[in-house]
Amino acid sequence: MAPASPVAAAAPWVLHVDLDQFLAAVEILRHPELAGVPLIVGGRGDPTERAVVSTASYEAREFGVRSGMPLKVAVRRCPQAVLLPVDFPVYEEASARVMEVLRGMPGAVVEVLGWDEAFVGVTTDDPVAFAQSIRSAVLEATDLHCSVGIGDTKVRAKIATDFGKPRGVFVLTRDNWFEVMGDRPTIALWGVGSKISQRLAAHGYRTVRDLAQADDATLVAEFGPSMGPHYGRLGRGVSSATVDDTPWVARAxxxxxxxxxxxxxPDEIATAVRTLAAQVVEDIRREGRPCQRVFLKVRFAPFFTTNRVRKLGEPTFDAEVIATTALELLAALQDERPIRLLGVRAEMVPPEGGYVDPRTTGRGGPSARAAGTGGGTEAQDPTSPHVTEAQAPASPE
DNA sequence: TCTGGGGTCCTAGGACCC
DNA sequence: TCTGGGGTCCTAGGACCC
Structure with missing residues (x-):
């Protein structure tokens, strides 16, 4: 399994693999007659319900349908679309097959980011050819098309994929970063959303280039000593280049x-909270780690969302304790408005030895490693990036 | 137009202890 | 009598991503 002596010209690369219109593509595989028609996957497939679009096929996107859009709106924009309910197990299965293909690529280290995307770390002198071989292998094994972004950091690889879509490959490195991204708004960056982009704009930083050249002290004053410099680095495309295949372990x-x-x-509300708590307990029992903190999420009508948390005296698997805690948090809000949404979340006791899996910007917030001072996984611009393959433990399969 | 459900992480500030 | 820093734990709230 040990590779032969490395080719002198070979360099480590980060590839980002993203399946094209994933949910829609999986549905087309089992409903071939739907190929080429506008297709919307979301909720229970009922446009009169409160639900949003999970994936729209490219044909539906031509009508302005986007993921995250309310189904009601989507159907108004594209009345002739075929609407299908979300079918989690089927996508899980397809996703697992894709990830297996990626892990089978020679020399690849695979860090799964979600159902339909993963980073692949590889040392090669021809990353484009490697990317094309990934596309071919995935297509052959699963009948699914994907796009591949190639970068010298994770942020650049991730963003590159969008330029490759659909069914393509795009290379984004420090050599063409500003040419490609410099004039785009900061919200185009992975990890910058609407709120941060607005706060940046308030300081005059509107484009990626503005942010890249931003005054560090200003960023620190606005976002803190950790996040401030982190956003500055994002503007330069600088981030971790380490692909880590340590399996992800759920925190909650x-x-x-x-x-x-x-x-x-009130009775209806109490019943709803107990139902959610019971489902949460099923999930954490499967993990084998008890709940140490209970989170309550409430969305009051018309549209106000808030969260509350409480640490438990003793970690527990007891659904009634979790439900009671959540109801106490709800009562403490002293808000009598009608409730649109309820959420109960259980943060689990960490596993023995703590969490060791990677945390990337794509899952959750900004990476603790990328933002923090320790770790040293952040590539220094403009020094060369690197992919640490050796530190990854044996793939568990 | 009317906004799902599953996650993770960061910051600020108070309480408390040494 | 008035006062220091540092550390940890906890809650509240904000933000982002798929």
């Missing part, structure tokens, strides 16, 4: 539910 499990009619009756 939660269940939430949007009610088709708002809840007002």
């Amino acid at each position: 499990h939660g269940r939430e539910m949007t009610y088709q009619t708002n809840l007002v009756d």
Whole structure:
């Protein structure tokens, strides 16, 4: 398994593999007659319900349908679209097959980011050819098309993929970063959303180039000593280049539910919270780690969302304790408005030895490693990036 | 137009202890 | 009598991503 002596010209690369219109593509595999028609996957497939689009096929996107859009709106924009309910197990299975293909690529280290995307670290002198071989292998094994972004950091690889879509490959490195990204708004960066982009704009930083040249002291004053410099680095495309295949371990499990009619009756609310707590306990029992903190999420009508948390005296698997805690948190809000959504989340006791899996910007917030001073996994611009393959433990398969 | 469900991480500030 | 820093734990709230 040990590779032969490295080729002198070979360099480490980060590839980002992203499946094209994943949910829609999986549905087309089992409903071939839907190929080429506008297709929307979301909720329970009922456009009258409170739900959003999970994936729209490219044909549906031509009508302005986007993921995250309310189904009602999507159907208004594209009345002829075929609407399908989300079918989690089927996508899980397809996703697992894709990830297996990636892990089978010679020399690849695979860090899964979600159902339909992963980073692949590889040392090669021809990353484009490697990317094309990934596309071919995935297509052959699963009948699914994907796009591949190639970068010298994770942020650049991740962003590159969008330029490769669909069914393509795009290379984004420090050599063409500003040419490609410099004039784009900061919100185009992975990890910068609407709020941060607005706060940046308030300081005059509107484009990626503005942010790249931003005054560090200003960023620190606005976002803190950790996040401030982190955003500056994002503007330069600088981030970790380490691909780590350590399996992800959940920190918490939660269940939430949007009610088709708002809840007002206290008994009804208590029952709803208990139902959610019972489902959460099923999930954390599967993990084998008890709940140490209970989070309550509430969305009051018309649209106000808030969260509360409480640490438990003793970690527990007891659904009634979790439900009671959540109801106490709800009562403490002293808010009588009708409830649209309830969520109960259980943060689990960490596993023995703590969490060792990677935390990337794509899952959750900004990476603790990338933002922190320790770790040293952040590539220094403009020094060369590197992919640490040796530090990854044996793939568990 | 009317906004799901599953996650993770960061910052600020108070309480408390040494 | 008035006062220091540092550390840890906890809650509240904000933000981002798929």
